[in-house]
Amino acid sequence: MALPADRHPSASHYDIVIVGAGPVGLMLSTCLARWGYKIKHIDNRAEPTPTGRADGIQPRSLDLLRNMGLKSAIMAHKPARVYEVAFWDPPKSGKGIVRTGTWASCPSFIDARYPFTTLLHQGLIERVFIGDLEKNGTHIQRPWTIKGFKSDEKADPDYPVTVDLEHVDGTAKETVKAKYLFGGEGARSFIRDQLKIGIRHKDPIAYVWGVMDGVVKTDFPDIKMKCTIHSAHGSIMVIPRENNMVRLYIQIASSTDPDFNPRKTATAEEVQAAAKRILQPYTIEWERIEWYSVYPIGQGISDRYTLDHRVFLGGDACHTHSPKAGQGMNTAFLDALNLAWKIHAVEAGFAKRSLLETYEPERKEVAEALLAFDNKYAKLFSQRPPAANEIHAASAQADADQNSAAENEFIKTFKESCEFTSGYGVFYKANAINWSPSHPAQSPVVHPKSTKLVPGRLLRIAxxxxxxxxxxxxxxxxxxxxxxxxxxxxxxxxxxxxxxxxxxxxxxxxxxxxxxxxxxxxxxxxxxxxxxxxxxxxxxxxxxxxxxxxxxxxxxxxxxxxxxxxxxxxxxxxxxxxxxxxxxxxxxxxxxxxxxxxxxxxxxxxxxxxxxxxxxxxxxxxxxxxxxxxxxxxxxxxxxxxx
Amino acid sequence: MALPADRHPSASHYDIVIVGAGPVGLMLSTCLARWGYKIKHIDNRAEPTPTGRADGIQPRSLDLLRNMGLKSAIMAHKPARVYEVAFWDPPKSGKGIVRTGTWASCPSFIDARYPFTTLLHQGLIERVFIGDLEKNGTHIQRPWTIKGFKSDEKADPDYPVTVDLEHVDGTAKETVKAKYLFGGEGARSFIRDQLKIGIRHKDPIAYVWGVMDGVVKTDFPDIKMKCTIHSAHGSIMVIPRENNMVRLYIQIASSTDPDFNPRKTATAEEVQAAAKRILQPYTIEWERIEWYSVYPIGQGISDRYTLDHRVFLGGDACHTHSPKAGQGMNTAFLDALNLAWKIHAVEAGFAKRSLLETYEPERKEVAEALLAFDNKYAKLFSQRPPAANEIHAASAQADADQNSAAENEFIKTFKESCEFTSGYGVFYKANAINWSPSHPAQSPVVHPKSTKLVPGRLLRIAxxxxxxxxxxxxxxxxxxxxxxxxxxxxxxxxxxxxxxxxxxxxxxxxxxxxxxxxxxxxxxxxxxxxxxxxxxxxxxxxxxxxxxxxxxxxxxxxxxxxxxxxxxxxxxxxxxxxxxxxxxxxxxxxxxxxxxxxxxxxxxxxxxxxxxxxxxxxxxxxxxxxxxxxxxxxxxxxxxxxx
Missing domain, CATH: 3.40.30.20 (Phenol hydroxylase, C-terminal dimerisation domain)
Known part of the structure; x- marks a missing residue:
């Protein structure tokens, strides 16, 4: 949709200022750039993510990327594909670990085009978005940071937001006016702090994780699968990557530890030594370490996603959780997508400004569900390893009868977690855009009884x-x-x-x-x-x-x-x-x-x-x-x- | 397979000299470059094909391109996909044209991964190969041409071929020694002429075709399908292309015309006027003409593909035919593929030199079949338009019972032509590499009775x-x-x-x-x-x-x-x-x-x-x-x- 180039009063007036060029900022920017909006997009890093960080694209996100025409550029990097998760635990008797079951990433009861998780280094994904942005005339200004902002609709109803930007070395400054400001700066959001929006810690337990990407030589048979391994020596999660790489997550500390210190750390060598102990009787050696990091993370959720529907937050600025379920980037994408089309609908004169008020409840609900799921998922893994036949039975039953009342707790959690991790579990509750019996549109023709579609859920594939x-x-x-x-x-x-x-x-x-x-x-x-x-x-x-x-x-x-x-x-x-x-x-x-x-x-x-x-x-x-x-x-x- | 870089006696010694960087030369070069061979590849054009020429990739060729890792780069250009062919003819009474039937490009009785023809401008396809070649260190020397060559195994058993090359403007010359020389120069092959290899014209009828690529505005409903249109005003073939383009083939003259002149030509305006008459009552207007050409073409086949198994020919140098069935580039690819692996097997010390003797019979047989098919296909279209229900019945019967004795001639031709145009009809006869009851490998375990595989045919997909x-x-x-x-x-x-x-x-x-x-x-x-x-x-x-x-x-x-x-x-x-x-x-x-x-x-x-x-x-x-x-x-x- 081509908008007139001269519709802004000056060169320093923008439709939106986007801070942060991670997944959430890039998705928002890419959508709005395609639809003709003028964007000031900054990031405080000199380059896109060079190594590590998020890497999991869920089935529903792949649908979305395909819908944007970006899927083939991502698949050209030959990402790893995870179809199954394997569980390894100590044997009933004896030492070491044994496989106690496997679990489809996206079992057949979910009608997905791409029933697998795609794993690719975040920087490669970012570059696909950046390439598309550049085709649409938007360039990311790096390394720049936000120094301050104010939002005053009374003073300037058209461009209520004033933003002060600065080069990270302080050598250059810029003040711009915008209709919107978006904070996609990650967990330590300056914008969120300035707005004095608090973080609620849903699960009070905090963890310190070590994460290591590298190329290994091992006789562990499931090194190309996603694995959750519990052993007498600790726990580890294995995630395959592109280019023969493997990511290992090791929990280094938990706030339930008697001597918990959120600043506890571990060297790469310590993590490797721990991994070797956990994987026994299998052996593992590293040929190369691509990335290694230790970070504390707790479950947190932002109290608000916006105060005035001019300054918005999304992505990690709004929700943090364990990396185990690979949901971070996917939730970020959907935050941005949700906001992008609503801003467009309002700015293009189609929808009332109140449409923007649906952003926070729709996405906050999903974040709450994500954190609740994250908790359940962790417990499901830590408390009781599901047996192979149990998962098989759960999957078969889910396939056979999706509305069975006889579901036990395990089957229910299994189904929910598959839907959630695949991205197909995301749904939005009733409001002006998602019809319900309390919607103003009431008529005998609305929502015919036979329909299998649910407002607020995805269209079925066909x-x-x-x-x-x-x-x-x-x-x-x-x-x-x-x-x-x-x-x-x-x-x-x-x-x-x-x-x-x-x-x-x-x-x-x-x-x-x-x-x-x-x-x-x-x-x-x-x-x-x-x-x-x-x-x-x-x-x-x-x-x-x-x-x-x-x-x-x-x-x-x-x-x-x-x-x-x-x-x-x-x-x-x-x-x-x-x-x-x-x-x-x-x-x-x-x-x-x-x-x-x-x-x-x-x-x-x-x-x-x-x-x-x-x-x-x-x-x-x-x-x-x-x-x-x-x-x-x-x-x-x-x-x-x-x- | 990495071969030692210093295994040639001098910088002017090559494994192979390839003349012509069209589909056949590029496929050969790409395979051999990947397998470590040193290649001198020249082309007398300054640039790859800028517009027009071949454009049809058949289902089996797409399998091959995927197997080479080149499919996604080709599909990134968003080629048109032809799933069906439509037939238009004069109505039983009245004027104009009506659709009399449609025909799947690759019906379900063929077990194909990609049951469609992919249509993309030859230059874009060439560039995908050139990009791959460059990754493997082979650059095409342009615009250079071949001035002469001799092949003498007695004088130099290792590098028997001496080739004289020259810049097209005569400003530079080069003489190189090679183990092989390949002529992929197209229908007017210098190498074939020098070898005094004749062309046999299988069908004595020659045609003059006009071909026009352009963007049109029309109410003709099948403009995005492949169509064969017969009308009282002449005949035309419609082929959709990428970027909203349409290719039209119009037969301008035939040697059966009383006043046939192989140099007869027509202007673009004349072809447009003819197309407008043929398409009545539908209208068509051109927004842009991308490419227009008139060329005479007859069915020809080269008497030999090689004389000494050192100097080889392939592609259009060996076989020419009508463009109607879209087989040219596909046959060229398979010529080159067939030769490439055999040269590799011999040069790497795996196979006896006599393996090269299978190239000509295997590929010439296919070319003979192609020409025979081309003839039958033309007749099938010109003599009697098949009715929709007839094709449906043929397709259903082919599906239901592939070995039925009750096949009539029409069903047989239908099946054959589908197999042929899809590329799955290509098969190789018994020889040392395609087992048969007369092969030296005789044993009760060979060719178990139940097998559905046939030596010389493709492996089934699974x-x-x-x-x-x-x-x-x-x-x-x-x-x-x-x-x-x-x-x-x-x-x-x-x-x-x-x-x-x-x-x-x-x-x-x-x-x-x-x-x-x-x-x-x-x-x-x-x-x-x-x-x-x-x-x-x-x-x-x-x-x-x-x-x-x-x-x-x-x-x-x-x-x-x-x-x-x-x-x-x-x-x-x-x-x-x-x-x-x-x-x-x-x-x-x-x-x-x-x-x-x-x-x-x-x-x-x-x-x-x-x-x-x-x-x-x-x-x-x-x-x-x-x-x-x-x-x-x-x-x-x-x-x-x-x-």
Whole structure:
């Protein structure tokens, strides 16, 4: 979305100042740069992360990176892929360690495109984002730091935030004005401190961890798997990396130790010696150490993510926890994504400013869940190693019956933790954008009983065939991360829904509809090559028929308004193992009748907003007008049309 | 494979001189550069192909590019993907054109990883190869041309070829000595002419084609599909391209025309006007023309691919045909691949020089088949447009019963042409490397009756789980194109084959076995990180168990010789829709008993060499010793061991 370059009053006025170029800052910056915003992005390091730090990309984050077109650049570095976690414990009798079980990273009951964790050095991931940013004209200013800021909407309602920046060696200073300031500075956030936002320590136990990346020679058979190893000599976690590297996490101290000292440290040699003792009877030698660090970490959560909805925090500035579940970078990505599209919706004039008020509750809830999970996960590992057959039974049962009441605590924790670590467990609670029975959009057509979609959760994945070129595609990936709401019209069977589909298009085209009200001013002159946003920057529409591809003739079967999105017309004609008897698998997976279809509105970040039946007459669009009316800037629907 | 840098007598001595940096020259150069050979590679163009020319990568070629690690760089250019071909013809009554059917590019009866044709401008493909070459220290010398050469094994048995090279503007000259010379100069090959090798015109009909790449605006619904359009105003072929481009092929003249002139030409405007007439009632306008060319082309095939097995030809220098089936670049790749590994096998001291004598018959046979197919394909399109239901029936029947005797001519041609255009139809006939009942390796264990593999055809694809890291992988892709023979040990059920597997390893380890005789001199000091060739440059071994991954413990279940390839031990535990009832799908797809397994030797280029039962005792390795003995330099087996 190209915004006029001269819309800011001066060169030192920005849409946003972003402090910190780690995962959270880079994701925010990358989204906003693509959507045309002017960004001042600083980082106090001279270079991107050279070695070490975070490295785990969860399945759902990989979906997101693919949706941004960044996945292939990341995979080109040949990251390690973790499909299973292995548990090693002392044997019932005798010395040493034995494998007591393995556990799929992302078992088959989770319908994931990429059922594995991708492990790659954070610096390589950062560089992929930085390359994309530079293509969009945003350069990170290094090594610069923030010295102060103030936010005063009364003094300057358009650019309320004033930020003082300085080169880290003090040789240069700059003061800029911005609409927003974002603190993605990590756990020791200057901005959070200045705002006097406290950290609540959920779990009072603090730990000191040693972490070592290196290349090893070992006869330990699971060195290429993620392993949790408990032994008489202590515990260790093994995580495989790219380029034959292995990361080891060793707990050096815990606040439950009688002589706990949060500044306790250990040399690399001490950690290696400990690892050798723990891995007995297996041997391990280091060929090279890439990175070694010792750091204390406790479970903390920021009391607030913002005070005034102008200055925001995200990532490690808001939540710290153990590195065991590999969630840090992934949670950071989703913090930034959540905020990015909301800032865009507000600044582009689509949503009311109050939309920004959903950032903190949505993301803080997830952080709370993450910390609770982190605790449970740790206990699950430390208290009782699950046996192989137990995990197998849990997985099979989860597969067979996802709604069984007979779930025991172990199965429940197993399922939850798989969903959580894969990223598919993240969901948002009811609010203006996530429909619920208390949402202003109330109508008999809303949330048809059969639907398997849940507002606030991700759209289910599905393969379909694109009509114009017969390409088999991933439906959930078809609309790129373009800041627009995604409207999926599951059009059912043509002979049944022809009228309903026409009525849907006719009602969209009406003067007061959400679709018409937010039309692009330049809609008449948009290139015919524009695939996603020919009519509006805020909506992209996909139409999916329960039919074989050759049966669909776009010019005959699809109303012109929908046919304009000709690259987004699909045949639901691909067999899916999860619904083997369905004729139209995508319809079935969403819980729509294969004849009657239904409509799903998906938020720009991929979470379902609302599900509506596809009915003849105006009810379907009326319901959507009410849904969007709950957070959009303009009056929608009949009322608006009559004005 | 690192070869000593100083093994040539002077700086002007090379392993090979390659003339032409189109697809055939680049594939040959890329393979040989990776395997350590010293290459003089010239091209008479100052730059890689700037626009136009070949663009179709067939499914099997994409497998090959992936096996070389080049696929992702090609896919990063976002090529078009053709899944279906559409046929348009005049309606039974009335004017204009109607779609009379569509046809999958690579229907489901072909078990392909990538069931589509990838379309991308040849220059972008060339640049991917050039980038890889440069990583391996080979630079293409441009714009240089060949002025003369002679080949005399008596005068210099080591470097028999002398080649005179010159800058195209005549300002510089160079004479080099080489072991081989390769002509990949295209249809007008200087080297072929100098060798006085004739061209046989298989089909006497010659054509003049016009080809135009451009960006269009049209309401023709299949502009993103590959289309063959016949109309009262002439015929046209539509091929989608990257970046919204479309390629149109128009036949401008045919030698069957009463006034045929092979120099007949047409302007871009004339071709556009013709296209507009043919596409009626649809409209088409050009926004931009990227490339336009008119060229006469006939079906030709070179009488020989070499005279002395020192100077070789490949690619368009050997075979020309219509562009319709998109086979040119793909056939060129396979010419080069076939020659590359054979040169390597001979020069590395593994195979007898006579192995090179298999290049011409293997590749010429394919070219003959290509020309025959090209003819049939053209007729199939021109004589009788197949109806949609006819193709559907043919496809369904092909799916249901691949050996049905009831096939009619149409179904047969349909199947053949799908196999051919996908690249999976290429096969090599019986010779020393492709076992047959007349091969010297005769034994009751050779070619067990149940096997579904055919020597000279590609290995079937299969998903398996790698044991060390639980990654789900494509078995046929697990060994990179490293010039080595691939030995797949389908080890069946552990409890049944434990003894046979141990005997197999013990016999491999015997003094006179093919495996031991060609061991690396430095095998004792090879890094433990070496995954593919720890013991020999000529073999990589994979072991696949019919078991669930957690059941396999490498240190317990796999004999040490095989366990050294620890990254190549797999569990055959992935469900496959093509063999839904199999417990071990990969075993089943290869036609091996799930308990007893079997051994497959695959040539370095991916084609099956021989299939042998896995039996207790020495019979399995004995048979392989006889197989390799048919073309290897040393005596193998018991005889050798007794010396």
């Amino acid at each position: 393969d379909v065939t694109r009509v114009v070129d017969a390409n088999v595609v991933h439906l959930e990936q078809e609309i790129p991360l373009n800041g627009a709401f995604r409207i999926f019209v599951f059009a059912g069977k043509l002979s049944v829904t022809a009228r309903a589909l026409r009525d849907f298009a006719d009602n969209l085209a009406k003067r007061g509809s959400f679709y018409t009200v937010y039309a692009r001013p330049d809609a008449a002159t948009v290139s015919h090559h524009e695939q996603h946003n020919p009519h509006s920057h805020f909506f992209t529409i996909c139409t999916v028929f329960a039919a074989q591809r050759p049966e669909i003739e776009i010019s005959r079967d699809v109303p012109p308004l929908l046919a304009r999105y000709r690259d987004h017309v699909y045949a639901d004609d691909r067999w899916d193992r999860r619904v083997p008897d369905a004729k139209a698998a995508a319809h079935a997976k969403m819980g729509f009748d294969e004849e009657k279809g239904g409509v799903v509105v998906v938020r720009p970040d991929g979470y379902v907003g609302i599900v509506v039946a596809l009915e003849e007459g105006s009810a379907t669009v009326d319901a959507l007008n009410r849904y969007f009316g709950a957070f959009c800037t303009k009056k929608l629907g009949e009322v608006a049309a009559q004005l | 998903d398996v789980t790698r044991v060390v890291d639980a990654n789900v992988v494509h078995l046929e892709q697990e060994i990179p194109l490293n010039g080595a023979f691939r030995i797949f040990v389908f080890a069946g059920k552990l409890s049944v084959t434990a003894r046979a597997l141990r005997d197999f390893a013990d016999n491999l380890a015997k003094r006179g076995s093919f495996y031991t005789v060609y061991a690396r001199p430095d095998a004792a000091t090879v890094s433990h990180h070496e995954q593919h060739n720890p013991h020999s440059h000529f073999f990589t071994i994979c072991t696949v168990f019919a078991a669930q991954r957690p059941e396999i413990e490498i240190s317990r279940d796999v004999p040490p010789l095989l366990a050294r390839y620890r990254d190549h031990v797999y569990a055959d535990d992935r469900w496959d829709r093509r063999v839904p009832d199999a417990k071990a799908a990969a075993h089943a797809k290869m036609g091996f008993d799930e308990e007893k397994g079997g051994v497959v030797v695959v040539r370095p280029d991916g084609y099956v060499g021989i299939v042998v039962a896995l039996e207790e005792g020495s019979a399995t390795v004995d048979a392989l010793n006889r197989y390799f003995g048919a073309f290897c330099t040393k005596k193998l087996g018991e005889v050798a061991a007794q010396l």
